[in-house]
Amino acid sequence: MEKNKYSVKKRITKSKLKHYSALAASVVALDASAQVAYTNVNDTILVNNGDYFDIDLNNDGILEGRIEFIDYLTTSTGVIINVQGAEVDSLVNASINIMNSNSSTTTGSTTSTNSTYVAAALNLNANINNSLNNWSNGNSTTSTTSTSSAFNGVLIGGKAVINGPTTTSTVSVGQFPGSGDKFMGVKFTIGTSIHYGWLRLDMSSNSDSITIKDFAYETTPNTPILAGDTGSAVGLSSQNLKSDLDYFASNGRITINSELASNSVLSIFDLGGKLLQSEIIGGQKQVAVQGNLEGIYIVEIRNSTGVTRKKFWLETN
Numbered sequence: 001m002e003k004n005k006y007s008v009k010k011r012i013t014k015s016k017l018k019h020y021s022a023l024a025a026s027v028v029a030l031d032a033s034a035q036v037a038y039t040n041v042n043d044t045i046l047v048n049n050g051d052y053f054d055i056d057l058n059n060d061g062i063l064e065g066r067i068e069f070i071d072y073l074t075t076s077t078g079v080i081i082n083v084q085g086a087e088v089d090s091l092v093n094a095s096i097n098i099m100n101s102n103s104s105t106t107t108g109s110t111t112s113t114n115s116t117y118v119a120a121a122l123n124l125n126a127n128i129n130n131s132l133n134n135w136s137n138g139n140s141t142t143s144t145t146s147t148s149s150a151f152n153g154v155l156i157g158g159k160a161v162i163n164g165p166t167t168t169s170t171v172s173v174g175q176f177p178g179s180g181d182k183f184m185g186v187k188f189t190i191g192t193s194i195h196y197g198w199l200r201l202d203m204s205s206n207s208d209s210i211t212i213k214d215f216a217y218e219t220t221p222n223t224p225i226l227a228g229d230t231g232s233a234v235g236l237s238s239q240n241l242k243s244d245l246d247y248f249a250s251n252g253r254i255t256i257n258s259e260l261a262s263n264s265v266l267s268i269f270d271l272g273g274k275l276l277q278s279e280i281i282g283g284q285k286q287v288a289v290q291g292n293l294e295g296i297y298i299v300e301i302r303n304s305t306g307v308t309r310k311k312f313w314l315e316t317n
Contacts, residue, residue: 035223036231038216040267040278040302046086047209055088057188057197057217064094064188067156067199067212078165085158085174086203086210088119088138088184095135096154097128097185099175117154121175121182122227124274128185128196129224135187156184159207178205181213181274183227193221198228200275214275228273245308247301252317254287254299264303268314271296289314 037058044053046069053067071084088096099120117136122128138153157174176182183198197217203210218225246257254266266287267278276297277290294315301308 035218035220036216036225036229037219038214038230040214040265040275041212042278042280044212045209046212053212055094055186055199055215057186057215058190058195058219060190063090063092064186065089065091065096065153067201067210068153069210070158071208080163082161082163083158084160085207086156086176087153087158088156089153091137091139091153094186094188095137097122097132097187098134098136098154118174119154119156119176119184121179122185122198124181124183124228126183126185126227127224128183128187128198128227130187130194130222132185156201156210157203157207172207174203174207176201176203176210177207179203185227186217188217190221195219195221196223196225198225200228226273230269230273230275245301247299247310249289249299249312249314252289252315254289254312254314256281256285256287256301259283260301261303264301267300267302268293269298269300271298289316292316 039057039059046053046067048069049071051069055064055066056062057064065088067086067088069086072082074081074083096117097120098117117138120133126132136154155174157172157176159170159172159177162169162171176184181200181202183200186197186199187194188197189195195217197215199215200213201210202213214230216225216230248255248257256266260281260283262282264281264283265278266281268276268289270276276293279287281287281301295313296311297314298309299312299314
């Protein structure tokens with residue numbers, strides 16, 4: 001009997017949560033005052049030597065830098081070295097949050113410092129600000145410091161497989177490989193003002209590919225941003241989708257009753273801002289909820305005219 005009471009209580013609680021979620025969805029509107037500008041891109045995977053992704057955090061046509069994939073062979077005195085990985089280069093008025101990566105070598109009375117600037121892999125909600133560890137634009141800072149001969153900017157992650165006459169060894173560098181979704185902190189200037197931002201990256205464990213998923217920046221100068229913070233306004237336009245856009249969630253599906261542009265994208269985020277699902281829906285009227293979801297999530301619909309978000313109870317059939 002007690003078990004039945006518990007089951008009934010659980011069903012009632014779940015029903016209440018759905019009801020509260022529906023109420024929240026009816027009052028959650030776009031926050032025009034939000035200061036985080038967020039851009040979701042179709043997952044961009046770099047796998048071949050020279051593949052690149054241009055970083056333009058504020059979509060003004062001025063690039064802050066470029067993520068480039070590197071995969072090449074080099075030979076030296078009978079030793080074959082295969083270098084593979086990804087780096088951020090061509091940084092212009094921008095810096096990447098890095099981990100300490102200096103190493104010193106002493107020969108006689110001379111000490112030289114070699115630096116491979118390695119990007120720090122930040123966790124969700126890490127506070128990105130000027131005091132966060134170290135920042136680097138990938139360039140040498142002193143005459144005794146030189147960047148890696150393999151990587152000319154800030155290394156995201158990589159490895160070198162060294163095949164010698166008798167032995168083979170692998171040297172791996174970086175926090176991103178095999179860590180799943182992590183965030184790279186960026187600070188850059190718009191005019192004379194400093195802004196902070198992030199890019200969400202996922203690098204394979206053996207450093208043979210890297211995926212760029214989305215990015216955002218804080219529009220208020222000299223203001224920190226949390227890694228993964230997507231704000232509530234996004235994109236190429238400051239306009240909003242009409243507030244009476246009619247869409248709702250039930251039985252593992254999201255139903256849209258309003259007409260949408262062909263470039264409309266539907267995305268699902270958890271309450272921490274992590275992107276869980278994103279797809280181009282165009283004029284599609286129903287979208288199946290993917291993954292093993294049950295709870296309150298944020299559903300976003302956006303296109304070239306703006307964005308709208310609502311909170312729903314979602315569950316997968």
